[in-house]
Amino acid sequence: AQTVTQSQPEMSVQEAETVTLSCTYDTSESDYYLFWYKQPPSRQMILVIRQEAYKQQNATENRFSVNFQKAAKSFSLKISDSQLGDAAMYFCAYRSFTRKSTFGDGTTLTVKP
Amino acid sequence: DVKVTQSSRYLVKRTGEKVFLECVQDMDHENMFWYRQDPGLGLRLIYFSYDVKMKEKGDIPEGYSVSREKKERFSLILESASTNQTSMYLCASSPDSYQETQYFGPGTRLLVL
Structure with a gap:
């Protein structure tokens, strides 16, 4: 069974600074997708970014980028130029061909003005 | 926009x-999921349906x-509801490919007394 570990229950960052959220996973599969989701307070969970396991290149979406290290089974999320609206709980997720997803426990990000 | 709605918020x-x-869900997605979300435990999959x-x-x-x-x-x-089923329940849907993101509903916060 796959496991996803987010070792930082809480993180904080100053507005306009950069923060990195950690995620590691364990799997014996070679083909899978990894996702970061954002859940703002009292709002719906939405996709931030996703990474295909067979792609070496790290995914980027505007201020969000990942550092994907397949051999190390690590998938961290970097948020640049942090904004107040980035405050949320962030979940790392693994999804395989079985269609099921495994989520980490989440990291609560606080953005300080 | 994909819309996933849940019958009750509370x-x-x-x-x-x-x-x-x-x-x-209104996007003709094949896959649908039910998760429960508890503090410190992330999202845990209860059931899913692929058709x-x-x-x-x-x-x-x-x-x-x-x-x-x-x-x-x-x-x-x-x-037969029990107190240990007090939780936040999240529904999600996705197209039938593990490459695709899941789209989440707003959640139902259930309190069992």
């Missing part, structure tokens, strides 16, 4: 009651059942 039930949580009348158990199916009679609707049933 629900209060008594121990032993039968509880129905409904989820509807009408098809279902698969997730990681924590005990005490729950599901029904999918129509493609757009996926119901979670608590046959």
Whole structure:
């Protein structure tokens, strides 16, 4: 069974600074997708970014980028130029061909003005 | 825009009651999921369905059942609610590919007294 570990229950960052959220996973599969989701307070969970396991290149979406290290089974999320609206709980997720997803426990990000 | 709606945002039930949580998606997605979200435990998959009348158990199916009679609707049933089922319940849907993101509903916060 796959496991996803987010070792930082809480993180904080100053507005306009950069923060990195950690995620590691364990799997014996070679083909899978990894996702970061954002859940703002009292709002719906939405996709931030996703990474295909067979792609070496790290995914980027505007201020969000990942550092994907397949051999190390690590998938961290970097948020640049942090904004107040980035405050949320962030979940790392693994999804395989079985269609099921495994989520980490989440990291609560606080953005300080 | 994909829309996933859940029948209630907040629900209060008594121990032993039968509880129905409904989820509807409007994007003709094949896959639908029910998760429960508890602090420090992330999202845990209860059941998912990859087609009408098809279902698969997730990681924590005990005490729950599901029904999918129509493609757009996926119901979670608590046959006899217990206090340890007090939680946030999230529904999600996705196209039938593990490459695709899941789209989440707003959640139902269930309190069982």
